[in-house]
Amino acid sequence: MPLLSVKNLHAYYRTEAYGISRTVRAVDDVSFELQKNEIYGIAGESSCGKTTLIKVISGSIKPPLRIEGGTMTYTFDGRDVDIASVAPEVMRREIRWKEISYVMQGSMSILNPVRRVRRIFRHVVDTHQGIDDKRKFEALCRDHLKKLGLPPDILQAYPHQLSGGMKQRIAIALATIFRPSLIIADEPTTALDVVVQRGVLQLLKDIQAESSNTVLLVTHDMAVHANVADRVAIMYAGTIVEEGPTEVIFGAPQHPYTQHLIASLPVIGDKGTRSALPGAPPNLASPPSGCRFHPRCPMAKEICRRVVPSMIQLDTLHRAACHLVGEREEA
Amino acid sequence: MLKVIRDLLRYDGRFRVAFIFLLATFIMSAISYVSPQDPGRTFQVPLDRSPSLQYPFGTNSRGQDVFWWMTFAVRNSLYLGLITAAVSRVIAIFVGLTAGYRGGYVDRILMSVNDSFVVMPVLPLLILLSFLFRGRMGLTGLGVLMGLFGWPWDARLIRSQVLSLKERSFTRTAQYCGAKDFHITIFEHLPFVLPIVFATTINNMIWSIGMEVTLGVLGLSNVTLPTIGTTIYWANAHQAMVAGIWWWLMAPVVVSVVMFLGLYLLSQSVNEYIDPRTRLRRIGA
Amino acid sequence: MRNFILRYLLPRLGQYLVVIFLGVTITYIIPRLSPSDPVERQVAEIMVSGAHFGPEAIAHMRDALTDMYGLRGSPIEQYLAFWARMFQGDLGPSLSRFPTPVISLIARALPWTLGLLITAVMISWVIGNILGAYASYYEKSGIMKVIDVASQAVRPIPYYIVAVIFLIVFAYFFPIFPAGGAYPVGRRIEMSIWAVQTILRHSALPALSLVTVGMGAWFIGMKSLTSNIISEDYVVYAEVTGLPQRKILYGYIMPNALLPQVTGLALNLGMIFSGALILEVVFVYPGMGMLTYQAVLANDYSLIMGIAIFSIVGVATAVLILDLIYPLFDPRVRHQ
Numbered sequence: 001m002p003l004l005s006v007k008n009l010h011a012y013y014r015t016e017a018y019g020i021s022r023t024v025r026a027v028d029d030v031s032f033e034l035q036k037n038e039i040y041g042i043a044g045e046s047s048c049g050k051t052t053l054i055k056v057i058s059g060s061i062k063p064p065l066r067i068e069g070g071t072m073t074y075t076f077d078g079r080d081v082d083i084a085s086v087a088p089e090v091m092r093r094e095i096r097w098k099e100i101s102y103v104m105q106g107s108m109s110i111l112n113p114v115r116r117v118r119r120i121f122r123h124v125v126d127t128h129q130g131i132d133d134k135r136k137f138e139a140l141c142r143d144h145l146k147k148l149g150l151p152p153d154i155l156q157a158y159p160h161q162l163s164g165g166m167k168q169r170i171a172i173a174l175a176t177i178f179r180p181s182l183i184i185a186d187e188p189t190t191a192l193d194v195v196v197q198r199g200v201l202q203l204l205k206d207i208q209a210e211s212s213n214t215v216l217l218v219t220h221d222m223a224v225h226a227n228v229a230d231r232v233a234i235m236y237a238g239t240i241v242e243e244g245p246t247e248v249i250f251g252a253p254q255h256p257y258t259q260h261l262i263a264s265l266p267v268i269g270d271k272g273t274r275s276a277l278p279g280a281p282p283n284l285a286s287p288p289s290g291c292r293f294h295p296r297c298p299m300a301k302e303i304c305r306r307v308v309p310s311m312i313q314l315d316t317l318h319r320a321a322c323h324l325v326g327e328r329e330e331a
Numbered sequence: 332m333l334k335v336i337r338d339l340l341r342y343d344g345r346f347r348v349a350f351i352f353l354l355a356t357f358i359m360s361a362i363s364y365v366s367p368q369d370p371g372r373t374f375q376v377p378l379d380r381s382p383s384l385q386y387p388f389g390t391n392s393r394g395q396d397v398f399w400w401m402t403f404a405v406r407n408s409l410y411l412g413l414i415t416a417a418v419s420r421v422i423a424i425f426v427g428l429t430a431g432y433r434g435g436y437v438d439r440i441l442m443s444v445n446d447s448f449v450v451m452p453v454l455p456l457l458i459l460l461s462f463l464f465r466g467r468m469g470l471t472g473l474g475v476l477m478g479l480f481g482w483p484w485d486a487r488l489i490r491s492q493v494l495s496l497k498e499r500s501f502t503r504t505a506q507y508c509g510a511k512d513f514h515i516t517i518f519e520h521l522p523f524v525l526p527i528v529f530a531t532t533i534n535n536m537i538w539s540i541g542m543e544v545t546l547g548v549l550g551l552s553n554v555t556l557p558t559i560g561t562t563i564y565w566a567n568a569h570q571a572m573v574a575g576i577w578w579w580l581m582a583p584v585v586v587s588v589v590m591f592l593g594l595y596l597l598s599q600s601v602n603e604y605i606d607p608r609t610r611l612r613r614i615g616a
Numbered sequence: 617m618r619n620f621i622l623r624y625l626l627p628r629l630g631q632y633l634v635v636i637f638l639g640v641t642i643t644y645i646i647p648r649l650s651p652s653d654p655v656e657r658q659v660a661e662i663m664v665s666g667a668h669f670g671p672e673a674i675a676h677m678r679d680a681l682t683d684m685y686g687l688r689g690s691p692i693e694q695y696l697a698f699w700a701r702m703f704q705g706d707l708g709p710s711l712s713r714f715p716t717p718v719i720s721l722i723a724r725a726l727p728w729t730l731g732l733l734i735t736a737v738m739i740s741w742v743i744g745n746i747l748g749a750y751a752s753y754y755e756k757s758g759i760m761k762v763i764d765v766a767s768q769a770v771r772p773i774p775y776y777i778v779a780v781i782f783l784i785v786f787a788y789f790f791p792i793f794p795a796g797g798a799y800p801v802g803r804r805i806e807m808s809i810w811a812v813q814t815i816l817r818h819s820a821l822p823a824l825s826l827v828t829v830g831m832g833a834w835f836i837g838m839k840s841l842t843s844n845i846i847s848e849d850y851v852v853y854a855e856v857t858g859l860p861q862r863k864i865l866y867g868y869i870m871p872n873a874l875l876p877q878v879t880g881l882a883l884n885l886g887m888i889f890s891g892a893l894i895l896e897v898v899f900v901y902p903g904m905g906m907l908t909y910q911a912v913l914a915n916d917y918s919l920i921m922g923i924a925i926f927s928i929v930g931v932a933t934a935v936l937i938l939d940l941i942y943p944l945f946d947p948r949v950r951h952q
Contacts, residue, residue: 113947
């Protein structure tokens with residue numbers, strides 16, 4: 001039983017200004033499943049639709065973003081929940097943070113600059129689990145922080161007195177305080193230096209191992225995926241182009257885009273030059289026809305220009321969307 | 332330019348209103364040149380007639396047609412606003428650019444003086460000044476005088492724009508490429524500063540015309556010249572409200588509301604047009 | 617704490633002294649730029665008024681006026697003497713109500729202006745900010761749209777014009793409020809409920825004008841501040857954690873958006889004060905503005921000068937007080 005099953009999801013931004021209407025197809029026909037007790041990574045360049053995908057599956061859909069098709073079903077404690085049709089109030093009180101929590105991109109500035117850290121904990125706890133007793137609340141927070149190896153004194157601090165790594169850890173502590181089924185981490189280490197990154201990732205891994213919930217890790221940084229994720233999905237221009245166990249994606253990538261991503265990673269001792277992909281990521285307001293990667297693909301064929309490739313199951317856990325892979329399979 | 336105006340007219344309601352109001356203001360000031368009436372002379376028409384087809388704004392207790400008098404008032408107030416704006420623009424650009432580019436103690440001293448002028452209540456000082464020079468100061472003199480007090484807000488704005496431009500990577504790139512600072516200022520930075528200067532010009536005009544109204548009401552500007560302020564001065568001097576000649580006060584009120592709103596909405600609309608962030612917010616990106 | 621004093625407190629105090637120094641110096645220089653000799657002008661004006669004086673009396677008068685204007689000695693001596701008098705709170709005698717000291721005329725008018733100004737500024741600041749934040753944070757409601765349009769419409773209009781509109785509408789066409797004054801002519805004010813009532817009724821229109829213009833400005837400012845802060849990470853995060861909107865508005869958006877509004881209040885105080893002066897003239901309200909008007913009418917140069925200096929020092933002091941309060945709201949300044 002998967003925790004979340006997403007089928008043929010389409011989510012577009014529709015805007016109109018100065019008389020021109022625009023449709024940005026940020027998430028276009030995406031399907032995947034999140035299992036319980038795993039770390040699932042989503043990789044891709046900036047503006048490939050990663051952040052929109054997170055917004056949609058965490059149920060924070062606000063105009064101009066709209067769901068144009070597909071289903072998203074969660075299974076919490078054996079109970080199926082269609083996230084798109086949950087009443088906002090139920091979503092806010094019952095599902096947010098208790099079932100799905102979020103470590104936001106740019107965690108450096110997620111803390112209200114004019115309030116102590118304690119106040120943010122207080123607000124979050126109050127919203128989802130009204131604890132009237134001040135001492136109980138204090139004990140809950142201190143216990144939780146201690147478990148994560150953070151000094152409980154940080155409750156007393158103002159955000160500007162804390163380091164970037166500490167703020168990121170606080171973001172993780174806030175996200176895990178109710179032991180949610182799913183933790184979505186959006187670029188959790190992007191603004192941090194490498195040494196601090198390691199600590200933060202280790203913390204995330206430890207928490208996942210300890211409470212065996214699911215972590216959805218979204219980042220463009222392939223090295224992070226290699227270190228942390230159990231399975232990885234590669235997104236390009238609003239669609240998933242390849243998905244598989246981390247070892248397979250890094251060891252035997254099938255889609256040309258994935259191959260390029262892996263090949264561009266530095267390898268210790270290798271002094272050869274890394275090739276850059278020509279061109280820029282496509283504009284999602286008017287994506288290319290056929291396979292969206294074809295204008296940049298070194299192996300593009302005639303068919304790639306015309307026909308949108310469908311997902312091909314290569315193994316029980318490994319699939320890719322590419323005409324070339326399909327031909328190879330048939331041969 | 333024409334295309335920009337056409338686009339703004341089509342998609343920005345505020346710009347449409349501003350356009351109509353300002354057009355009316357300009358037409359009003361333009362027809363003062365064909366006025367049948369000399370604003371310096373009194374007792375030209377019957378006294379105290381309420382608005383009619385013949386006298387659209389009525390006539391006042393000094394025997395003047397309020398409509399034709401107002402055409403001169405609008406023209407003079409606009410002229411005053413332009414003088415003040417020009418003078419204070421020169422100071423604001425100079426102080427803003429110098430403080431922004433030189434930085435260090437020059438910046439600190441200039442901004443310290445600048446901020447002092449920002450918090451200082453200007454009205455009592457202007458009253459003192461125009462009181463001492465009363466009767467000896469024409470419209471141009473008054474405009475220059477107000478220009479000397481009207482620069483600090485905008486100098487600060489220009490300085491902060493320069494500071495942010497200095498930090499942008501294209502400035503660094505230009506410097507590494509060996510471009511002279513002067514060249515960078517004129518060719519790279521001025522195009523960014525000019526729109527701000529334009530928007531602040533309008534706000535400055537609003538401020539100075541409003542200040543003139545205040546001084547005029549107190550009888551501190553040259554009361555023989557028709558301006559919006561002196562119109563109110565004369566109406567008060569003849570106790571227009573007590574005598575029930577409300578149109579004498581209504582005319583400057585309506586005209587100035589149209590003019591101020593036109594200028595303000597224009598500056599808002601232009602501000603939004605030149606600031607891509609607000610535009611982006613509008614299209615929801 | 618050391619950092620706080622060095623980086624926040626000392627610069628503010630320095631700024632305060634600079635404002636006062638510049639203000640007093642300008643009021644010292646301005647009369648000396650005037651092409652005419654103030655003493656001769658004053659003498660001429662008194663002669664024109666028809667009174668007859670012997671040459672001796674005129675010489676005596678000249679002497680007294682030279683003294684009063686502080687025109688004895690070299691410019692530097694004059695300047696230092698000018699400062700010395702400032703420190704003693706001596707603004708000289710009023711010319712039109714000789715020999716009443718200027719400072720006591722100001723002292724009589726000041727409570728009226730302060731009462732009007734403080735009440736109106738507080739009301740407009742608080743309401744304008746709350747409405748502005750609401751208008752920007754919640755889905756646009758009809759009332760908010762009306763307030764928005766009204767604020768945009770009032771924003772650029774000078775205080776004087778707004779006041780005249782109120783006067784025409786509420787005192788002439790619909791005489792709800794008295795057209796002027798702070799209490800009926802000829803009545804002495806005593807402490808009584810009746811007195812409080814009439815003063816409130818008479819202050820209503822000037823206060824309403826101040827509040828209308830001020831509220832519009834704070835509303836527009838707060839609206840745009842809020843729309844920027846809404847996209848800040850900490851607000852988006854608070855929304856994501858599922859906090860109720862009310863809590864986000866009062867706990868996250870307002871405390872942050874109000875900081876620039878406090879600074880804005882400090883920076884605009886001079887302008888608001890000027891606006892209040894002119895409103896008093898329209899409504900014949902017996903405060904500093906009316907005193908200024910009377911001084912202009914009576915050619916009372918020393919009174920105008922005293923008012924100018926007093927206004928500058930007063931506004932600068934109010935700004936300093938706001939600057940000293942500011943750290944209470946912003947922990948980043950407090951714990952540097």
